[in-house]
Amino acid sequence: MTAAPVAPIELGVELGARSYPIAIGAGLLGDAPRIAAAICGRHALIVSNDVVAPLYLERLENALLHRGDDVLQGEHRASLPGMTVTRLLLPDGEAFKTLASAAQVFDALAAMKANRDATIIALGGGVIGDLAGFAAACWMRGIAFVQVPTTLLAMVDSSVGGKTAVDLAQGKNLVGAFHQPRAVIADTDTLATLPARELRAGFAEVIKYGALGDAEFFAGLERNADALLAREGEALTATIAHCCRQKAGIVARDETEQGERALLNLGHTFGHAIETAMGYGGLLHGEAVAVGMVLAARLSANLGRAAAADTHRLVALLERFGLPTTVPAGLDPDRLIGLMQLDKKNLSGSLRLILWRGVGKADVVPDVDLAAVRAVLAQAT
Numbered sequence: 165m166t167a168a169p170v171a172p173i174e175l176g177v178e179l180g181a182r183s184y185p186i187a188i189g190a191g192l193l194g195d196a197p198r199i200a201a202a203i204c205g206r207h208a209l210i211v212s213n214d215v216v217a218p219l220y221l222e223r224l225e226n227a228l229l230h231r232g233d234d235v236l237q238g239e240h241r242a243s244l245p246g247m248t249v250t251r252l253l254l255p256d257g258e259a260f261k262t263l264a265s266a267a268q269v270f271d272a273l274a275a276m277k278a279n280r281d282a283t284i285i286a287l288g289g290g291v292i293g294d295l296a297g298f299a300a301a302c303w304m305r306g307i308a309f310v311q312v313p314t315t316l317l318a319m320v321d322s323s324v325g326g327k328t329a330v331d332l333a334q335g336k337n338l339v340g341a342f343h344q345p346r347a348v349i350a351d352t353d354t355l356a357t358l359p360a361r362e363l364r365a366g367f368a369e370v371i372k373y374g375a376l377g378d379a380e381f382f383a384g385l386e387r388n389a390d391a392l393l394a395r396e397g398e399a400l401t402a403t404i405a406h407c408c409r410q411k412a413g414i415v416a417r418d419e420t421e422q423g424e425r426a427l428l429n430l431g432h433t434f435g436h437a438i439e440t441a442m443g444y445g446g447l448l449h450g451e452a453v454a455v456g457m458v459l460a461a462r463l464s465a466n467l468g469r470a471a472a473a474d475t476h477r478l479v480a481l482l483e484r485f486g487l488p489t490t491v492p493a494g495l496d497p498d499r500l501i502g503l504m505q506l507d508k509k510n511l512s513g514s515l516r517l518i519l520w521r522g523v524g525k526a527d528v529v530p531d532v533d534l535a536a537v538r539a540v541l542a543q544a545t
């Protein structure tokens with residue numbers, strides 16, 4: 165007897181007319197009605213990369229075209245009359261989250277003769293999601309897009325909330341737009357093929373949610389690390405849902421980051437500077453965020469805002485999840501500070517950072533003392 169399929173966890177981001185559903189569960193790539201409901205228009209362009217596509221693109225395409233699904237075929241084919249499904253595969257990696265890749269998406273849309281009657285489907289991790297979302301925001305001033313995240317990081321963070329962007333050589337995510345997806349469909353089965361290092365990098369963002377706003381969740385991660393690292397389905401799905409719920413609440417209250425949403429950047433100003441200084445090729449994004457959270461915690465302790473014991477607890481949890489906690493050798497603190505000053509969160513040249521008051525409590529702090537930042541960077545290299 166085969167086990168009955170476990171129903172997905174369903175959440176939502178409440179943004180009035182732009183509200184959208186988030187579904188998290190096993191087997192969702194084959195959920196034709198759910199995928200069909202998220203598409204609008206006559207054209208669907210699946211944007212993916214050459215690592216994810218061989219694994220999952222066919223499953224998604226089959227669901228979109230309802231191949232091999234006799235029960236649904238008639239009903240849903242009729243609901244999407246004459247829909248064309250096209251694929252665009254980009255090379256893998258952050259180095260391709262660029263304007264040049266966005267231009268390839270525009271070329272593909274033009275070749276499809278798409279106008280506003282098209283939906284872009286982002287199948288992949290945060291790189292594909294950010295890039296495809298950005299292209300969707302720009303094409304004819306905005307078309308629909310659907311996030312189908314396939315990394316832990318994308319499931320818990322980047323697929324939710326509508327931040328889209330590409331990188332420039334001068335800095336990460338410098339060109340972008342707020343553009344909410346029409347749906348987020350996270351098939352947790354895809355995590356089975358995620359390399360262990362990428363899974364761990366995703367846990368950096370998971371830990372971030374506990375660190376910035378939920379001490380109980382943080383303690384739960386301390387208790388459940390083994391199950392989570394072993395990719396146990398129930399523990400993983402519940403953890404992803406918890407993060408999405410926390411993010412959805414924050415986004416609903418502060419969509420364009422006028423206040424509370426900035427807290428989600430805990431560790432990111434440091435982390436982005438490290439990623440940029442390393443040419444987007446050294447640490448993974450989540451790994452850089454892990455180091456950045458430790459730096460933010462140490463800085464907070466040095467400034468008397470948090471207890472050093474909390475920093476030790478954060479370092480221990482990050483290490484438990486196999487994440488780095490020190491700045492890679494050879495990075496010059498002054499260069500990192502220069503890169504941090506280019507960060508979007510800064511106002512008129514001063515350094516605005518997310519500091520914390522210990523596990524579960526974080527604040528946006530303007531005008532952080534540069535000497536204190538330099539000291540913490542010098543201490544950590």
Ligand SMILES: NC(=O)c1ccc[n+]([C@@H]2O[C@H](COP(=O)([O-])OP(=O)(O)OC[C@H]3O[C@@H](n4cnc5c(N)ncnc54)[C@H](O)[C@@H]3O)[C@@H](O)[C@H]2O)c1
Nearest residue numbers: 215289290291292314315317318321322327354357358449
């Ligand atoms: N928009 C936001 O709010 C937001 C938030 C956090 C991060 N981000 C962005 O997300 C990006 C990082 O995302 P990421 O960590 O998912 O990286 P990624 O997209 O590069 O994916 C990581 C690697 O895993 C591969 N991969 C993806 N799914 C797989 C699967 N199921 N099986 C096997 N391999 C798979 C990818 O091809 C890639 O090699 C960064 O660009 C970051 O700036 C955006």
